[in-house]
Amino acid sequence: MTKCFLTNTNSTELNGMTIWKEKVFYTTTDKEVKCSSLDGREIFTHKSNKMGQPVSIAMLSADVLLFLDRNCTLHALSSDGKKHSILLQKFQKVADPCDMWISIDDNTVYIAGGEYIDINMKRVKTLPFIVSSQPTKVEIRCCGCKSLINSDQLRLGVREYKSISWFHYACFWTNCYYRNHLRGVDGNTLAELVDGFIGISPSDKSRLLIDASSAPSIGRRKSGSKLEIPYEGSEEDGDYELDDNIFDLTNLVCCAVTKVQTNLHVSIRKYFIPRGRTCAKPTKYGISLNCEQWNKLELMVDDINSAIATTQKTLKDKEKEKDKKDCKDKNKLQGKEEFPDWILFSLSWKRRVGVFASGEAVVVDIREFSEEKTFSESDRGIRLTPDQWKQLQENINNINKSLRKLSS
Ligand SMILES: [Zn+2]
Known part of the structure; x- marks a missing residue:
């Protein structure tokens, strides 16, 4: 290197720098992100009041630059310096x-x-x-009612393939095929599912939060029908043996760490004991989580446990109320199907962890939801009893050990 150029900034140890396609991107102590050509010609300076002191910078892809500031904010900036957004405002x-x-x-x-x-x-x-109320010069037509959306009106969109289908905010909740994927989710999940959520106004944010916090309208559960289990063998909770990397969650529900080609999965499913054998084998009833989903589940454990505590409390309160009411009221309540109070956590676009009361127990249900218009629960999933959920938590370290063992 023989070239040297003036950056016009006080370079300190807090600065970051990266080079991409003969451009230098660097942060300055004046709370700026600058881009220069290799011969020192300034290409752009990005500065905004949303930025704290930038400390590090890196190129994520050809078009997106990430930078980090001291106020715990991770920013994204397009490589021409024109588009800015905030990705994260809190770290673990x-x-x-x-x-x-x-x-x-x-x-x-x-x-x-x-x-x-x-x-x-x-x-x-x-x-x-994606959600936005940013003015736009392009005409946007609502995919629900087919009329135009005013350019500064709050609108919600869904990314399908490479384009965005936009809806009036209200039309989204009545017309969008995927609307129920935003039902029953909390603020953190919204931020993970909806681009632009962090950037909208506080009033729009609380409006979206309220609409999203209502539970998805799942179809009525058929009462009395039970999954038929078409395998021979014992369902009794007797003694059984398990292969390596499989952990017993009691009552013939097991958690297995499996490797298919190079992909690792954590599979939680119902097992059975083939006739005449002692070693339990998996059935098709259950769900396989990829590592990302497993890691998410692991991070959610505390939240799931507080959801269980909340649901247990609601359950107890309801019982107390029931005791107070006389028979007439009971008759009135009969026949009216109460909407189940699910607390939902999102593992992926289609997968949810649901916490709800089933009879007198609070269960943890890990399940994939179908994309059908009815947003019904699919068979791909497992409902864990309180004991099984406890066993799963106790086996987290063992499961992670198996994952490490199989990944090496
Ligand atoms: Zn509309």
């Missing part, structure tokens, strides 16, 4: 971020600060939904 453990690295292969951002490194997997991928 890192409170004083000082550096970051990116693994482009799997879209993972590593953020370091203090004693911790915070790993954010695939947070920066394209989200399935």
Whole structure:
């Protein structure tokens, strides 16, 4: 290197720099992100009041630059400096971020600060939904009512293939095929599913939060019908043996770590004991989680447990109320099917963890929902009793050990 150019900034150890396609991108102590050509010609300067002191910068893809500031905010900037958005405003453990690295292969951002490194997997991928009230010069037609959407009106869209199908905010909830994927989700999940959620006004945000927090309208469950189990063998909770990397969650529900080609899965399903054998084998009833979904589930454990506690409390309160009411009221209530109070967590676009009361127990249901208009539960899933959920939590370390063993 023999060239040298003036950057007009005070370079300190807090600065970050990256080079891409003969352009230098760097942060300055004046809270700016600058881009220069290799011979020192300034191409753009990005500065905004949404930015704290930038500390690190990295190129995510050909068009997107990520930078991190001291206020725990991860920003994205288009490589021409024109489009800016905020990706994350809080990290898991890192409170004083000082550096970051990116693994482009799997879209993972590593953020370091203090004693911790915070790993954010695939947070920066394209989200399935998008919300906006930004004025637009292009005419946007609602896919629901087919009329035009005013340019500054709140609108919700769904990404299908490479284009966005836009809806009036109200039309989305009545007409969008995928609307129920935004039902029964909390604010954190909304931020993970809906692009632009963080950027909309507080009033629009709370409107969306309220509409999204109502549970999905699942079809009525058929009462009395039970899944028929077409295999021979015992369903009794007797003694049974299991192969390696399979963990017993009691009552013939097991969690297995499996490797298919190079992909690792955590499979939670119903098992059976073939006639004349002692070693239990998996049935088709259950769900296989990929590593990303498993990691998400692991991070959700505390939230799921507080959802269980909330549901248990509601259940007890209801029982108390029931005791107070006389028979006449009971008769009135009969026949009126109460909407189940599900608390839902999102594992992926279609997969949810549901916490709800089933009889007198609070169960944890890990399931894929179909994309049919009815948004019905699919057979792909498993309903865990309180004991089984407890066993699963107790086996988290063992499951992760198996994952590490099989991945090496
Ligand atoms: Zn409309």
